[in-house]
Amino acid sequence: MxxxxxxxxxxxxxxxxxxxxxxxxxxxxxxxxxxxxxxxxxxxxxxxxxxxxxxxxxxxxxxxxxxxxxxxxxxxxxRPPEIRVNGPAEYSVLWQGPAGGRATLFGGIDEPEFVEFWEWVLEPGEEQVSDDHAIGTREMAHVLTGSLTLRVGSVEVRVGAGQTALYPGDVPHVYRNDGAEQTRVHMVVTMPPGEFDRRAHRR
CATH class of the missing domain: 1.10.260.40 (lambda repressor-like DNA-binding domains)
Known part of the structure; x- marks a missing residue:
């Protein structure tokens, strides 16, 4: 990664x-x-x-x-003004896969809501392994094209184009493309307010 x-x-x-x-x-x-x-x-x-x-x-x-x-x-x-319109020049590509996949952060909201909006593109065979996030974090992934293999903890499911998965983000999880075509996903992440000290929440 x-x-x-x-x-x-x-x-x-x-x-x-x-x-x-x-x-x-x-x-x-x-x-x-x-x-x-x-x-x-x-x-x-x-x-x-x-x-x-x-x-x-x-x-x-x-x-x-x-x-x-x-x-x-x-x-x-x-810090964004009351209304902010982002375009490609403001997006942040924060992950690139070995075959050309990418994770793009379109934007986020801080205080009082804590929300992030992402686009994930996974080429065939690519995967992203994610640690657990702050307790209470939730994710929602909508597959636009291709299919997404999603593993959350010990549970693994396949999410097809047009389907949406809702799942906890506070356990280790994996996004993977097991198909033969590109997978494109829009994802919303919501987080609880407050600082998170991993020393107090060792699993």
């Missing part, structure tokens, strides 16, 4: 670093505290805050959960 692509938004590593550092210092957390709460190593947190790495989507999820914010809060250029 790779991090955000460099060509689309060359300043994303710097932006994420600034956001993470600002959110951490506003809470008076040390680097060790953020590392403990998120389950991300202190060394990686240092690299992120310095803008020296494009963190993977899994790392962004863990850090956003720790702060109690959406991933959009970490990667979008500014």
């Amino acid at each position: 790779t991090g955000p692509r460099d060509d689309a938004r060359p300043a994303i590593a710097t932006l994420v670093g600034e956001r993470v550092r600002s959110l951490r210092t506003s809470r008076h957390w040390s680097l060790d505290e953020l590392a403990g709460r998120s389950g991300v190593s202190k060394g990686m947190v240092v690299q992120i805050e310095a803008g020296r790495t494009n963190p993977s989507i899994g790392t962004l999820v863990r850090i956003a959960d720790a702060f109690g914010v959406t991933i959009a809060r970490l990667v979008e250029d500014q």
Whole structure:
């Protein structure tokens, strides 16, 4: 799994670093505290805050959960006005698969609702393995084309074009394309408000 692509938004590593550092210092957390709460190593947190790495989507999820914010809060250029119209130039591609698949964050809402809107494109044979998110996180995936093999915990189902799956995001889950054609999915993720400390919720 790779991090955000460099060509689309060359300043994303710097932006994420600034956001993470600002959110951490506003809470008076040390680097060790953020590392403990998120389950991300202190060394990686240092690299992120310095803008020296494009963190993977899994790392962004863990850090956003720790702060109690959406991933959009970490990667979008500014707090949205009352009405904001996004286009491709503002979208963030936060995962690219080995065969050309991608996960695109269209946008997110922070406070009082915590919602993210994604598009996932999986080429045949590609999969994305996701850790558990903050307790209470829910996901809704609507398959536009192809079919999606979805595993949530120990349960696996196949979701066809035109079908929608609703499932908990607070257990490990996997998205996979077992078909012969491209799978395209629109996904909504809702999260509970509040910071999430993984040290207090070890499974």
